[in-house]
Amino acid sequence: MSARLHEFKDGAALAEGLADRVSAALADAVAARGKATIAVSGGSTPKAFFKSLSTRDIDWAKVTITLVDERFVPADNPRSNHLLVAENLLQGKAQAAHFLPLYRQADSADEAARIVSRDAEALGAPFDVVILGMGTDGHTASFFPGGSNLATAISAETSRGVITMEAEGAGETRLTFTFASLQDARLLVLHIEGQGKKDVLAAAEGDGPETDMPIRAVLRRAATPVDIYWAP
Ligand SMILES: O=C1O[C@H](COP(=O)(O)O)[C@@H](O)[C@H](O)[C@H]1O
Numbered sequence: 001m002s003a004r005l006h007e008f009k010d011g012a013a014l015a016e017g018l019a020d021r022v023s024a025a026l027a028d029a030v031a032a033r034g035k036a037t038i039a040v041s042g043g044s045t046p047k048a049f050f051k052s053l054s055t056r057d058i059d060w061a062k063v064t065i066t067l068v069d070e071r072f073v074p075a076d077n078p079r080s081n082h083l084l085v086a087e088n089l090l091q092g093k094a095q096a097a098h099f100l101p102l103y104r105q106a107d108s109a110d111e112a113a114r115i116v117s118r119d120a121e122a123l124g125a126p127f128d129v130v131i132l133g134m135g136t137d138g139h140t141a142s143f144f145p146g147g148s149n150l151a152t153a154i155s156a157e158t159s160r161g162v163i164t165m166e167a168e169g170a171g172e173t174r175l176t177f178t179f180a181s182l183q184d185a186r187l188l189v190l191h192i193e194g195q196g197k198k199d200v201l202a203a204a205e206g207d208g209p210e211t212d213m214p215i216r217a218v219l220r221r222a223a224t225p226v227d228i229y230w231a232p
Pocket of ligand 1: 041042043044045046068069070132133134135136140141142
């Protein structure tokens with residue numbers, strides 16, 4: 001395990017520090033390859049980071065933003081991660097970015113996953129930046145303990161793409177990029193806040209099955225060392 005911990009004094013400093021790092025990574029990607037890709041998480045943690053990142057002076061027209069995971073709900077649903085990103089990141093300078101949604105109007109979530117997996121191939125791999133969150137149950141992305149497709153989602157044998165997940169506590173059916181898609185990002189960040197989540201992280205760093213705390217799959221097996229961004 002070779003995670004690096006970056007500690008900040010409070011949530012505001014964390015949001016700024018992470019936006020500094022991510023905007024530099026996106027600018028480097030544009031300079032090196034003419035384009036940049038970033039997959040971001042939903043939840044309550046990333047809002048201040050999104051707001052700060054949206055003000056950064058980079059060539060947003062060359063950046064594609066997508067989601068690490070999403071609920072199988074349309075973008076006008078208040079629980080949609082797309083809505084969170086639209087209201088907080090795709091604003092100001094970042095309005096010029098392209099956005100690849102995971103939700104698609106389809107007959108089933110599985111069909112939506114197939115469509116978006118095909119679309120995501122056009123982005124190329126690996127992602128330049130992946131920002132993961134973590135729940136207090138040790139889930140990351142939509143890799144939930146007890147999830148219907150958990151074993152497939154975190155298997156090293158599963159290919160890149162988006163699959164569905166159902167789990168108690170997850171609410172709606174989820175769409176999530178697989179472990180294969182996320183683990184080799186050029187910059188792989190775990191963004192967490194609060195002592196409670198630091199304690200969960202410490203538990204995840206201990207022994208035990210990945211299926212109990214799926215964040216372990218990332219901490220143990222990601223090809224890219226994880227940069228942990230945390231504030232109390
Ligand atoms: O369900 C989810 O939760 C995690 C963590 O959310 P938070 O509210 O504790 O920040 C998030 O990373 C994930 O994208 C989301 O679908």
